[in-house]
Amino acid sequence: xxxxxxxxxxxxxxxxxxxxxxxxxxxxxxxxxxxxxxxxxxxxxxxxxxxxxxxxxxxxxxxxxxxxxxxxxxxxxxxxxxxxxxxxxxxxxxxxxxxxxxxxxxxxxxxxxxxxxxxxxxxxxxxxxxxxxxxxxxxxxxxxxxxxxxxxxxxxxxxxxxxxxxxxxxxxxxxxxxxxxxxxxxxxxxxxxxxxxxxxxxxxxxxxxxxxxxxxxxxxxxxxxxxxxxxxxxxxxxxxxxxxxxxxxxxxxxxxxxxxxxxxxxxxxxxxxxxxxxxxxxxxxxxxxxxxxxxxxxxxxxxxxxxxxxxxx
Amino acid sequence: xxxxxxxxxxxxxxxxxxxxxxxxxxxxxxxxxxxxxxxxxxxxxxxxxxxxxxxxxxxxxxxxxxxxxxxxxxxxxxxxxxxxxxxxxxxxxxxxxxxxxxxxxxxxxxxxxxxxxxxxxxxxxxxxxxxxxxxxxxxxxxxxxxxxxxxxxxxxxxxxxxxxxxxxxxxxxxxxxxxxxxxxxxxxxxxxxxxxxxxxxxxxxxxxxxxxxxxxxxxxxxxxxxxxxxxxxxxxxxxxxxxxxxxxxxxxxxxxxxxxxxxxxxxxxxxxxxxxxxxxxxxxxxxxxxxxxxxxxxxxxxxxxxxxxxxxxxx
Numbered sequence: 001x002x003x004x005x006x007x008x009x010x011x012x013x014x015x016x017x018x019x020x021x022x023x024x025x026x027x028x029x030x031x032x033x034x035x036x037x038x039x040x041x042x043x044x045x046x047x048x049x050x051x052x053x054x055x056x057x058x059x060x061x062x063x064x065x066x067x068x069x070x071x072x073x074x075x076x077x078x079x080x081x082x083x084x085x086x087x088x089x090x091x092x093x094x095x096x097x098x099x100x101x102x103x104x105x106x107x108x109x110x111x112x113x114x115x116x117x118x119x120x121x122x123x124x125x126x127x128x129x130x131x132x133x134x135x136x137x138x139x140x141x142x143x144x145x146x147x148x149x150x151x152x153x154x155x156x157x158x159x160x161x162x163x164x165x166x167x168x169x170x171x172x173x174x175x176x177x178x179x180x181x182x183x184x185x186x187x188x189x190x191x192x193x194x195x196x197x198x199x200x201x202x203x204x205x206x207x208x209x210x211x212x213x214x215x216x217x218x219x220x221x222x223x224x225x226x227x228x229x230x231x232x233x234x235x236x237x238x239x240x241x242x243x244x245x246x247x248x249x250x251x252x253x254x255x256x257x258x259x260x261x262x263x264x265x266x267x268x269x270x271x272x273x274x275x276x277x278x279x280x281x282x283x284x285x286x287x288x289x290x291x292x293x294x295x296x297x298x299x300x301x302x303x304x305x306x307x308x309x310x311x312x313x
Numbered sequence: 314x315x316x317x318x319x320x321x322x323x324x325x326x327x328x329x330x331x332x333x334x335x336x337x338x339x340x341x342x343x344x345x346x347x348x349x350x351x352x353x354x355x356x357x358x359x360x361x362x363x364x365x366x367x368x369x370x371x372x373x374x375x376x377x378x379x380x381x382x383x384x385x386x387x388x389x390x391x392x393x394x395x396x397x398x399x400x401x402x403x404x405x406x407x408x409x410x411x412x413x414x415x416x417x418x419x420x421x422x423x424x425x426x427x428x429x430x431x432x433x434x435x436x437x438x439x440x441x442x443x444x445x446x447x448x449x450x451x452x453x454x455x456x457x458x459x460x461x462x463x464x465x466x467x468x469x470x471x472x473x474x475x476x477x478x479x480x481x482x483x484x485x486x487x488x489x490x491x492x493x494x495x496x497x498x499x500x501x502x503x504x505x506x507x508x509x510x511x512x513x514x515x516x517x518x519x520x521x522x523x524x525x526x527x528x529x530x531x532x533x534x535x536x537x538x539x540x541x542x543x544x545x546x547x548x549x550x551x552x553x554x555x556x557x558x559x560x561x562x563x564x565x566x567x568x569x570x571x572x573x574x575x576x577x578x579x580x581x582x583x584x585x586x587x588x589x590x591x592x593x594x595x596x597x598x599x600x601x602x603x604x605x606x607x608x609x610x611x612x613x614x615x616x617x618x619x620x621x622x623x624x625x626x627x628x
Contacts, residue, residue: 021442162368295447
């Protein structure tokens, strides 16, 4: 584009705006940078005053995250053979020995299983329902859509009480299946609304042409609409996954051992005299990093996702 | 090419009938596609909700399933609505709600306005700014307790660096009245990008020719801002406030890990109080009534708000 425009901001105003936004960006990212840098600090470095910006990097946090450790008496400790592995050496430097693996790996896997299970189910159900809402005349359509959205307004604790009782009766408490169903129920409203906004954007003419060519409605859906909706499905899936991944209230109330996910677990990582901050930060880093990557992949659809499809760019 | 009578008949049949013969009708498919979702929501949302309503009229306690359950009528509701402690929690919730929305709207709008100057790298900045809101509020909330530590925390240290107030002389999460602002800071840090993104969409939806016309009319930039930019972004801004309002009314995870409702009851938001009543004191009947009151409040406020929003949109 060439030529002068009244709506194009001046170079000076761009420069000022850019500087202010960069300042905000740096400040807002500082806590995240601090999480990642703390995860590479040793225990004493993490709690030094003044806070250390430059430090000797250490994998102590990560080792502590994945192990449980015990302290031995001074004589027993001195009598130990030299450490065989790098992680044993790191634990010995803290004056302890490895007692066994921690539960972090398990909790992380629970998050993966429950997150992907719930995402698959909610996107599957949501896509079908969204297609029907987008293409067919359904009695009370707007009321049904609003009903689906309104389930999202309930405070989780409000439904947690009967769900707790229901799951206890059905034997679903603290199971993967129970959590998958629950997260699906919470996510499906997002999946329906978001997928509807994507499917509304696919011209009907493609399907109509396919129907005239002799496809059944179901074939037209599978072979014409679904391939066109792939981007929407992927974006919806990532949003559902991030929600299930981050969820805390239901997880802390309805799971205790077997099916507990990472968010209720990470805050309980205790070291000597309080929380073991490098280990907490290491857990947080491993847990948050995938979401950061997904957010960057998702940036074009972010707006649509967070508004349930109400605002499209 | 042979043309059998069957082929001719097939071509003559209207597609609608042909479809019904060859596969499921549209209506059947519509129901098959919608039913599982509705069924799931009925089973895991509506059925529990009805159950909560029923429990709210009893004195049931989930940790004592053997005890005889008594029907107490509206007594739970009466006790909650006349309890001063509950009203104090509602005030705490309102304080949190008001100030988080206020800061998020002001900072979010300002950021969107700046980013809309379209300087080089604005896309990258947007993506980076958005990161906090996508992260787990529980995990992040927990880590903020570390940033807020009086002795070793980054926040107190930064305050000391810039103002000279000794870092150990105040505690962001401890007694002294700062805690209810500390949770507002974290929420604002986390969710300002949400308001910003929606405002940015609003700003980008304003066509250039409107400003060009205003320029020809010699309207000042200040006037253009108040008579064009603000009214056109308002519906978007209100939508953002609706989403954040509902979410923050339900706020549980981030604050429970930051303060647990303390010190004392200073940051005891309604959801946290409800969790204590339901899962620590096990007053199931009482907390069911509490839950219903909260749900009706959110739902009522949201409905009124949506009406106002629609009126602004129609203008």
